[in-house]
Every structure is written in structure tokens, then in C-alpha cells.
Amino acid sequence: MFALLGGLFFLDGIWFREQLCEYACPYARFQGVMMDRSSLIVAYDKHRGDPPGKPRDESAGDCIDCNRCVDVCPSGIDIREGDQLQCIACAGCVDACNDVMVKIGKPQNLIRYTTQRDAPAAPGESRPVVTRRTWVYIAAITAMGGMLLVGLVQRNEVAVQIARQSDGAIYRELPDGRVLNQYAIHVTNKDTSARSFDMRSATDGVEVTVPGLPWDIAWGQQHRFQAFVSAPRDAFVEGRLPFAVVIVRDDGSETRVDAVMLGPGSGPVAHAISHAAPLETP
Numbered sequence: 001m002f003a004l005l006g007g008l009f010f011l012d013g014i015w016f017r018e019q020l021c022e023y024a025c026p027y028a029r030f031q032g033v034m035m036d037r038s039s040l041i042v043a044y045d046k047h048r049g050d051p052p053g054k055p056r057d058e059s060a061g062d063c064i065d066c067n068r069c070v071d072v073c074p075s076g077i078d079i080r081e082g083d084q085l086q087c088i089a090c091a092g093c094v095d096a097c098n099d100v101m102v103k104i105g106k107p108q109n110l111i112r113y114t115t116q117r118d119a120p121a122a123p124g125e126s127r128p129v130v131t132r133r134t135w136v137y138i139a140a141i142t143a144m145g146g147m148l149l150v151g152l153v154q155r156n157e158v159a160v161q162i163a164r165q166s167d168g169a170i171y172r173e174l175p176d177g178r179v180l181n182q183y184a185i186h187v188t189n190k191d192t193s194a195r196s197f198d199m200r201s202a203t204d205g206v207e208v209t210v211p212g213l214p215w216d217i218a219w220g221q222q223h224r225f226q227a228f229v230s231a232p233r234d235a236f237v238e239g240r241l242p243f244a245v246v247i248v249r250d251d252g253s254e255t256r257v258d259a260v261m262l263g264p265g266s267g268p269v270a271h272a273i274s275h276a277a278p279l280e281t282p
């Protein structure tokens with residue numbers, strides 16, 4: 001794994017480089033969506049720099065078209081063409097252009113950190129620290145943080161899954177007239193200490209037999225148990241009987257799980273067996 005990751009980073013460093021930011025990294029897209037006219041960006045001052053020309057040309061702007069800003073750009077873009085997705089705001093072009101401006105005796109910051117709102121097209125226009133978009137983000141982050149908190153507070157320390165099992169027959173008929181279904185129950189102890197669990201039926205007439213109760217489960221562990229659930233034959237409606245079981249933790253907290261028994265009218269039945277017959281037990 002280390003060799004694989006090392007190889008990937010090496011490949012990225014020697015060949016893929018800025019293409020990772022350009023094509024693979026979602027951050028640039030995300031940032032593009034979040035930006036507004038008050039976001040700090042690296043920008044070229046078109047009003048001052050254009051049209052490019054010789055330093056002594058009266059009709060030309062301050063840009064002398066030396067291309068230094070493009071040469072130093074790790075993303076290979078020309079910032080004079082405007083704000084671009086590929087720009088990683090490294091400010092390499094700012095430093096390069098400032099060096100050029102010093103050499104030709106012009107004011108620095110032809111390329112600089114600024115905002116669209118602070119551009120010379122709107123002189124004197126202030127840049128508000130908090131915009132409407134800021135409030136929207138604050139509201140969204142607060143809502144998400146609140147949901148996370150509620151999720152943490154309401155976090156169930158027991159996870160239970162119940163799945164009906166079938167060994168060729170959908171259900172079995174017992175000699176006493178009851179219908180038997182077999183279930184696999186997965187119980188996960190999400191608490192930070194070992195816990196003991198018991199289980200009982202929460203539906204009148206439905207009996208649950210689970211070998212090995214109570215279950216002792218170490219923290220963070222999941223165990224699979226088999227449960228044999230039986231109900232009177234006449235309790236089924238169109239072959240189905242919804243029922244519930246309750247998993248009781250040693251501190252008294254309960255977790256209810258709903259499931260459905262299948263009985264007469266729902267599919268093939270196994271040969272009748274008695275309670276004394278060996279059932280599959282874990």
C-alpha cells in the first residue's frame with residue numbers, strides 16, 4: 001500500500017502536477033461556486049495595464065508584454081485574460097510582475113490580490129466583510145452542524161438487523177398448530193464497553209426462542225444469533241404476520257425491531273416438526 005501511494009505521489013509530482021488541480025481536485029470547482037464579487041483573488045489591472053506596449057509608448061498601458069507572469073505561473077495560464085479556474089492564487093505572477101514594474105520604474109501591483117468589487121471600475125466602492133452570501137453560508141453550516149449534533153446526541157448505541165432465513169421452505173408448521181419462521185439477528189454493540197443483551201417478543205401471540213440468551217458482546221463488536229419465531233396459524237392474514245421484537249440492554253434500554261412472519265398462503269411449507277426435533281441452533 002505504501003509503495004502504491006508513494007508511486008502515485010511520485011507520478012503526480014513528476015508528470016501530472018498542476019493537472020491534478022485542474023482536472024481531478026474538486027476544491028477548485030467548490031471554490032468557484034462559493035466565490036462572489038467580494039472574494040479575494042489574484043487579478044490583473046486591465047485599466048492600468050492595457051493595451052500592452054513599450055515602456056516609453058505614451059499610448060500603451062503599464063504592461064510591457066514581457067510574459068514573465070505567464071512564465072512563472074505553475075498552472076501555465078495568463079492571468080491577464082481574467083480570473084480562471086486553474087489559478088491556485090500562488091501569487092507567483094504578482095511577484096514576477098512587481099519585479100518588472102520596479103525595473104521599468106512603474107508603480108507595483110499591476111497584478112495583485114484584490115476583489116472584483118475593488119476593481120478600478122468601481123473606485124471607492126467598499127468591500128463589505130459580511131455579505132448576503134456569508135449569511136447563507138453561516139446558516140448552512142449552522143444547520144449542518146446542528147444536524148450532526150442531533151445525530152450524535154440521538155445516536156443509538158445498539159444496531160440491530162433482522163433477516164428471515166429460509167432453508168427451502170418459507171415456514172414450518174409445528175404439531176401444535178403454530179407456524180415457525182427462522183431469523184438471523186445481527187446485534188452490534190456501539191457502546192464503549194462490553195454489554196449484555198436480552199430479547200423478547202413485543203407482539204401478542206408471537207413467541208421468540210433464542211438459544212444462548214443473554215448475549216455478551218464486546219464493545220464495537222457485532223454478533224449473529226438465530227431466533228425461532230412462532231405464532232398461531234390463524235394469526236396470519238394473507239400469509240403475513242407483522243411482529244416486533246425488543247432487544248433489551250443490561251442497563252434497561254430497549255431497541256425495537258419490526259419484521260414480518262410468513263405463513264400459510266405465502267409459499268411452500270416444510271414437513272411438520274415437533275419442538276423436540278433438532279432445530280438448527282448456533
Ligand code: SF4
Pocket residue numbers: 042069072073074075076077078079086087088089090091092093094
Ligand atoms: S496566482 Fe499563481 S496560479 Fe494564479 S495566475 Fe498567478 S502564477 Fe498563475
Ligand code: SF4
Pocket residue numbers: 044049062063064065066067068069070080096097098100110111
Ligand atoms: S509580468 Fe507584468 S508587465 Fe510582464 S506581461 Fe505580465 S502583466 Fe505585463
